[in-house]
Amino acid sequence: MTTQRDQAQDLREAMVRQLQDWGDLRSDSIAEALRTVPRHLFAPGESLEDVYAANQAVVTKRDEQGLATSSLSATHIQVTMLEQAQLQPGMRVLEVGSGGYNAALLAELVGEAGTVVSLDIDGDIVERARSCLQTAGYERVRVVHGDAEHGHAPEAPYDRIIVTAGAWDIPPAWIEQLAPGGRIVVPLRMRGLTRSVVFAHDGDHLVSTGYRLCGFVPMQGASAREERLIPLDGSEVALRVEEEQLLDVTGLQKSLQQPRLERWPDVEFSYPDETHFWIATQAPVFGLLAARQDAIERGLVTRSAQRGVPTLIRGASFAYRTKRPLEDGDTFENGVYAHGPEAEAVAEDYVELLRRFDRDLRGGPGAQIEVFPATRPTSELPRGRVIEKKHTRVVVSWPGAREL
Ligand SMILES: C[S@@+](CC[C@H](N)C(=O)[O-])C[C@H]1O[C@@H](n2cnc3c(N)ncnc32)[C@H](O)[C@@H]1O
Known part of the structure; x- marks a missing residue:
């Protein structure tokens, strides 16, 4: 007789193969984490097929207009960002935006020697994530209630800050709480288009090391910004x-x-x-x-x-x-x-x-995205499109582009 547990395991395996076929999943360590964490325990009441569909998010909260404010992101986006983050055992990670599942994957990847702090602005989501993490056996993930704008200083610095809500700006707290050599992975909206960008420190500013297409529920709180x-x-x-x-x-x-x-x-x-x-x-x-x-x-x-x-x-x-x-x-x-x-x-x-x-x-390495403090004068910025934010000036340049 096939139990629900066997069925979930089979679906997890199928999801891993699907993500590998699409090319989103490349690392063995991430594949192993996906096989290990029971995603369905983070989406009680949903059908196993929906939970393990690699390109499907599971909405966990909506606002009065019916728009999603929280979800378990689709695994293909989570995997894309985990690949971008290049996590290693022992790292300290801050996840901005909780659901529990991604935090459990992070916990698998950084291991017992690492630390995972997951931050959410919504008290209901914090409670929900805590309870699901406990059921799945990941009590070591710390879920904290707060606004992304301030990060979470008590457990800083972080080797990785992984943002799982659509951001319009990079608050100074994230840069201050990033360890030397650390990386921020963030779905950043630039002129209405969102890309999951990996940023590294380069002296006094951030510089992208890559980016991928993605979509996320919008950031709320002090960093919210509507079009x-x-x-x-x-x-x-x-x-x-x-x-x-x-x-x-x-x-x-x-x-x-x-x-x-x-x-x-x-x-x-x-x-x-x-x-x-x-x-x-x-x-x-x-x-x-x-x-x-x-x-x-x-x-x-x-x-x-x-x-x-x-x-x-x-x-x-x-x-x-x-x-x-x-x-x-x-x-x-x-x-x-x-x-x-x-x-x-x-x-x-x-x-x-x-x-x-x-x-x-076409097919080239793409754009370079750099983030400077809002106070940086234009004369000291590199050439490129300057996109003005509240805390920062984002400069997008295309090293491969020649004049026509
Ligand atoms: C897509 S969900 C997170 C998904 C989650 N990482 C997972 O395991 O799939 C985005 C979350 O970001 C949270 N959020 C939105 N704005 C925030 C803010 N300013 N500070 C902290 N969390 C925020 C929302 O409440 C929501 O729960």
Whole structure:
């Protein structure tokens, strides 16, 4: 007779194989931790199939509007971040955002000689994580109640700080509480796009050693930061913008209703996430154009705007990316749609960015992301797109990019 325990073990093994096939899971130590920690004990009441689906998060709390505020993240994201963190036995780790499961994986990876502190702003989640960790036999993980903004000084310094909620900034406490040679792994939102970035100290600032695409529930508390939504067509089409930018909203609204200009620069559509990050970090004035299904179906904007597409803005004009299939039916090419009195010029800027990505950056090492204190004068920053935050100035540069 197959017991629930056997079934969970089989599903864990299948999950490990799936993550290895996708290429997310590469380390034996992480595979072993995934085989060992019973994820279902951190999601009581959920079906085993859902809990062990490698690409599925399990929501554990929602706000009054029904939006998720806490979840057990999907294992493929957890594994991506654990690989990024390069944990070793004996390390001291601070996890920001608790659920219990990831903290248990961390405890397996750092072993008895290591320390895991898991911090959450939500008292219910703290209680829940503590209770699940106890049931699963991981009492040695310390779950503490507090705001990420302040980190957790009593047990600092940490060799690793792993942030599991979407951050808009890097609070000074994280840098102060990081041990020499330590690393921060954080899903950082830059111009509306979130990447899980690994940061190391480089003298007086942080420098990225790599980044991966990811998505997380937003940070709450003192570090919370919402995007601005600029409606362009009722509640159907909007520009999501992060920075304080003076926009000609009425002009942009009118332009959207005008016929659009199309450009097809003969650039293959591939590496879309990296293309988006490149475009987002080049444009002086930038937003993400987002549309509801109705607006897409009536042809006002294209499907590429479903989840927010990088958009260059110039006065009352704007341009965004679209795509169409090539003759072979398997591949696509990039296109640009532009609206407004300066549609030609803004479309041309977009085309140039697509061509430069194609020529210099496709499949390359990507961007370098550096974090400086907010007080650092511009004259002392490296070249690149400066993204202003509350505590920091984030500079994104693309070492592989040449001028056109
Ligand atoms: C995706 S969940 C964490 C998942 C967890 N690490 C796991 O094991 O899968 C994100 C958590 O971050 C917490 N959070 C959000 N803002 C926070 C803040 N400012 N300080 C501490 N925790 C925060 C939320 O309450 C939520 O529980």
